Amino acid sequence: MSLPKSVDVVIVGAGPAGHTLALSLHQSGCQDILVVDGQHRTANTSRAAALHAATVEALERLGLADRFVAKGRQMQSTTIWTKGFSPIASAGFRSLAKNTKYPFILGIPQHVSEQILSDAAKERGIIVHRPLRVVDLKPHAHDNTLTDVIFENGETIRARAVVGADGSRSTVRSICGVEWNDPHGEVNANVVDDSAAAANMIVADVTLTAPPSLRPDAINLVIAPEGQQNALMIQYLPGDPYPDAVPAGTPVYRIASGIPAALGPPPRAPEVAYLQGLLDAFGPQHAVDGAAPLEVEHALWSSRFRTHSGIAGAFLTSAPGGAGPVCLLGDAAHIHPPMGGQGMNLGMRDAAKLGPVLARYVQAAKGGEAGATAAARADVEAWATQRRKRALEVIDLVRTIQSRLWVPNKTEYIFGVLPYNPAWIQFSVLSTLTSFEWFRSKTAWAVSGLGDP
C-alpha cells in the first residue's frame, strides 16, 4: 500500500505502546495517523504476562477492558513461600475493590494482549504498515515544525508529530540523540559478579508433567533454600497461549528465576534441561510443605534478561535541527527488570495519557494560531515531564521489590562473630507487616498503578 505524502502523527512501532497510542489518538479525534513497524508480524511469544488495575482502567476508557478480562485470569494475590514461614500473602488485591472495578492482576500473555489491540485497531480502520523501518528523521525543508520521516525503502512522509514506540533499542531515540542511562547505574549489564545479585534472570513458559500444589490464582514466589540467594516465580498462564504447540486445555506455566552468579550467564533461550535444573534447585518443593518436585515437560518459550534499568534523558525531543515534537514512549523511554510486571503496563499508560494531549497539539498546530499551539505544546511537555517522573518511581519500586526478594538466605556474621541470617530478618519483618491489612493494601496499591496520576 502506498503511503500518503503527509499525516498528522507517525507512530514508529506497533507493540503494545504504539497500538495503545493509535487507539487513544483515534478516540481523541486525531485519525490522520500512520503506524509503521519494521517487523513482518508481531512476535507470538508471551513476554509480559500481567496487566495491572490502572492499565485495565485505561483500556476501559478505550472501550476494551471487557475483551481483556474475558481472555485473562484474575490473579488474587502474590504469595511468598519461604521455608520456616507460613506463606506470606504480600498483596491481596481484593483490598483494591473500593478503588477499582478491577481488584486483581490480570494474567494474560503479551501476544494475546497484542492481538486484542490489533483487532481493535483494525476495527477502527487503523492499519499497521509492515515491514516499514524508520531510518532517519529530518526537519521538513520549508517548515521545521514538521518532521520528514525517512524509511529504509527510501520513502519519506511529512508529520506534525512523531512518536518513537520502537522498543528499548529505539532508532528514534538514537536519531534524536537522546541519552539513555541506568538511573542507579548499579548493575553493569555486561558483567556478572557476586555484587550484582540477580544480574541475570530467565523467563520461560513451560508445561509440567504434573500441576504444582500451589493456588492457580496466585503469583507464587519461592525464596531460595538456605545457603542461596535467589527467588523463583511460578504463575499459571490462562487460556491456550500456545495452540500450535500443545493441545487445547494443556496448563501452561510461567517461570521466572534469578540466576545466581555462581551459575554463570544463562543461555539466551534456556531449554528443558536448564529449566529443570533451576526448578530442582529453587522450585517450591524445598519451601512448600508437601510440594512434590516439578518436572518440565516442554519449554514453549524462554528468554534470558539482564536486570538493569534504563531511562531516556527526555521523553519529548525533536529531530536534529527541527522543532516538531518527537515523543518517546514504552520501552523506547524506559526499561527495568520484570519483577512486579510493570514495564509494558507503564508503556501502555504512557500511551493512553499521550493520546488526548497530542491530539490537542495537532489540532492547535493545524489551526495555525501561535498562542494555542504553544499552550498545547506545553501540555505535551508536561506529559513528558510527568511520565518521566513516573517511570523513575516505577524503576525505584521494581528495585525495592528486587532487593526485598533477593536476600542472602545464609548465615553471615557481624564483626565476624555475631551470626545472623539476612533472609530470616527480612521475612520475619515481611511476615509481621503482611499480617496488617493496611500494609497489604498499600503494597497492592503500589503494584496496581492506581496512584499513577
Ligand SMILES: Cc1cc2nc3c(=O)[nH]c(=O)nc-3n(C[C@H](O)[C@H](O)[C@H](O)COP(=O)(O)OP(=O)(O)OC[C@H]3O[C@@H](n4cnc5c(N)ncnc54)[C@H](O)[C@@H]3O)c2cc1C
Ligand atoms: C524476550 C522478551 C521477554 C520479555 N519478558 C517480559 C516479562 O516477562 N515481563 C514483562 O513485564 N516484560 C517483559 N518483556 C518486556 C515487554 O515485552 C515490553 O515492556 C513491551 O513489549 C514494551 O512494549 P513497547 O510497545 O514499548 O515496545 P515493543 O514491544 O518492543 O515494540 C516495539 C516495536 O517497534 C518496532 N520497531 C523497532 N525499531 C523500528 C524502526 N526503526 N522502524 C519501525 N519499527 C520499529 C519493533 O519491530 C517492535 O514491534 C519482555 C521483552 C522481551 C523482548
